[in-house]
Amino acid sequence: MSRQELINQIKQKKSFLCVGLDTDIEKIPSFLLSYPDPIFEFNKRIIDATKDLCVAYKPNSAFYECRGVKGLQSLIATWEYLPKDCISIIDAKRGDIGNTSDKYAQAFLDEASSGMSFDAITVTPYMGNDSITPYLKYEGKWIIILALTSSVGSKDFQYLPTDDGHLYETVIKKANTWAGADRLMYVVGATKSTEFAEIRKHAPDNFLLVPGVGAQGGSLQDVCQYGITKDCGLLVNSSRGIIYASNGEDFADAARAEALAIQQQMEVELKKIGVI
Numbered sequence: 001m002s003r004q005e006l007i008n009q010i011k012q013k014k015s016f017l018c019v020g021l022d023t024d025i026e027k028i029p030s031f032l033l034s035y036p037d038p039i040f041e042f043n044k045r046i047i048d049a050t051k052d053l054c055v056a057y058k059p060n061s062a063f064y065e066c067r068g069v070k071g072l073q074s075l076i077a078t079w080e081y082l083p084k085d086c087i088s089i090i091d092a093k094r095g096d097i098g099n100t101s102d103k104y105a106q107a108f109l110d111e112a113s114s115g116m117s118f119d120a121i122t123v124t125p126y127m128g129n130d131s132i133t134p135y136l137k138y139e140g141k142w143i144i145i146l147a148l149t150s151s152v153g154s155k156d157f158q159y160l161p162t163d164d165g166h167l168y169e170t171v172i173k174k175a176n177t178w179a180g181a182d183r184l185m186y187v188v189g190a191t192k193s194t195e196f197a198e199i200r201k202h203a204p205d206n207f208l209l210v211p212g213v214g215a216q217g218g219s220l221q222d223v224c225q226y227g228i229t230k231d232c233g234l235l236v237n238s239s240r241g242i243i244y245a246s247n248g249e250d251f252a253d254a255a256r257a258e259a260l261a262i263q264q265q266m267e268v269e270l271k272k273i274g275v276i
């Protein structure tokens with residue numbers, strides 16, 4: 001999905017919501033366990049209930065990989081089921097030397113090789129340029145670089161002082177030399193809303209993937225105050241807050257209600273800035 005197509009979807013759906021599919025076999029309603037692929041069945045119902053309210057889905061690969069072959073089958077089935085008008089993001093957080101990154105890129109971006117071809121993949125910047133370029137070979141795919149994470153541990157490295165301010169700022173400045181805002185997004189945690197203004201100085205046009213609202217307590221309003229741009233420029237993710245809104249038979253309806261509440265706040269923010 002191109003940048004313009006993404007912006008068009010945001011305008012059409014009045015939403016910049018990303019629904020996180022962190023689907024945990026121990027948390028899904030027990031009645032689903034009798035299905036041949038309970039994880040896929042859960043995802044399918046969540047997708048059906050939310051697809052008109054969001055512009056992105058983000059399965060986190062850990063929740064699938066931990067189940068071995070079964071998990072990969074669920075992930076492939078989920079990827080196949082994702083609506084084509086939503087950007088599909090695999091949250092894999094990979095990073096390695098070039099020839100290994102080639103294989104990670106094949107695993108998640110090359111349908112002929114693995115059966116999956118997500119629109120975007122999260123990567124860690126720590127190993128530098130040659131760990132990122134293999135993903136850029138896949139035309140039209142997005143690379144989403146961890147910049148300032150929502151985690152408490154972000155203070156261990158990401159805030160270290162550098163000539164640019166902090167290490168996360170150096171990451172953004174350097175990564176901007178590898179590709180433009182039509183291929184690169186950055187992960188910035190919603191729990192770091194006060195840093196958004198600083199980040200926008202380095203990344204005025206890039207979309208930011210923002211996890212951390214909902215279960216981690218980040219504020220959508222604060223994120224928008226400092227992070228929204230004339231093109232929106234944000235994909236705000238909520239995983240547990242939406243998909244585990246209920247663990248009863250009504251789980252999909254409860255997920256929809258949560259997603260709708262977020263979409264309605266997003267509509268207000270988009271109107272404020274004149275995106276819609």
Ligand SMILES: O=c1ccn([C@@H]2O[C@H](COP(=O)(O)O)[C@@H](O)[C@H]2O)c(=O)[nH]1
Binds near residue numbers: 188
């Ligand atoms: O800085 C980061 C980077 C990634 N994540 C991921 O986003 C979701 C958040 O899930 P919630 O249930 O909405 O808290 C999850 O997949 C994380 O691995 C993040 O939280 N922070």
